[in-house]
Amino acid sequence: MRQTFLAATAILAVAVVPFAAQAQDGAAGGAAAGAVGGAIVGGPVGAVVGGVGGAIVGGLSDETRPRFLQYVVREKRRSYTYDGDVAVGSELPSSGVTYYEVPAEYGVKSYRYTVVNNRTVLVDPRTHRIVQIVE
Numbered sequence: 247m248r249q250t251f252l253a254a255t256a257i258l259a260v261a262v263v264p265f266a267a268q269a270q271d272g273a274a275g276g277a278a279a280g281a282v283g284g285a286i287v288g289g290p291v292g293a294v295v296g297g298v299g300g301a302i303v304g305g306l307s308d309e310t311r312p313r314f315l316q317y318v319v320r321e322k323r324r325s326y327t328y329d330g331d332v333a334v335g336s337e338l339p340s341s342g343v344t345y346y347e348v349p350a351e352y353g354v355k356s357y358r359y360t361v362v363n364n365r366t367v368l369v370d371p372r373t374h375r376i377v378q379i380v381e
Contacts, residue, residue, distance in 0.1 A: 305368045305378035310352045315380060317349065318359070318366050325361040332363050338374045345369060 306314055326343045330336055338360070345358035348368070357368040357377055368378040 305354055305357060306352060306380060311380060314348070314352050315366060317352075318361065318380075321346075323361045325364045328362045332365050332367065332376065332379065334376050334379060336376045338362065338369060338376065340374055343374075345371060 323346065324344070326338075328336075328338065343360055343362070345360050348354040348357060348359055354368065356370070358371045359366060359368050359380070361367075362376075366380040367376045368380060369375065370377050
């Protein structure tokens with residue numbers, strides 16, 4: 247029984263990981279990441295619960311992203327030059343980078359934003375990891 251459970255969990259994780267790697271759009275990215283985490287911890291049921299929880303905690307939605315990008319352009323934020331890859335999961339330095347509050351109207355409470363290599367990104371302020379590339 248345990249082997250069947252572990253096999254199902256492994257298959258589900260392998261099926262979801264490619265989507266999680268490509269998904270960077272707010273709720274979709276959060277849902278994919280939550281599903282993978284849930285599958286690893288709680289198996290198939292955990293994947294469902296994690297996917298729903300991840301979607302709720304995601305970054306900018308598809309509806310707010312264009313308005314937010316216009317906001318960033320109006321603010322004329324200076325771009326930080328980063329030698330590494332600008333990718334979800336990359337960790338930015340804690341000093342030298344300016345992190346800005348996301349206005350409440352965009353519905354993002356847990357993250358800050360910055361501009362890196364002329365790309366707008368959402369960052370977890372505790373870890374300085376990029377959680378969403380806003381394009």
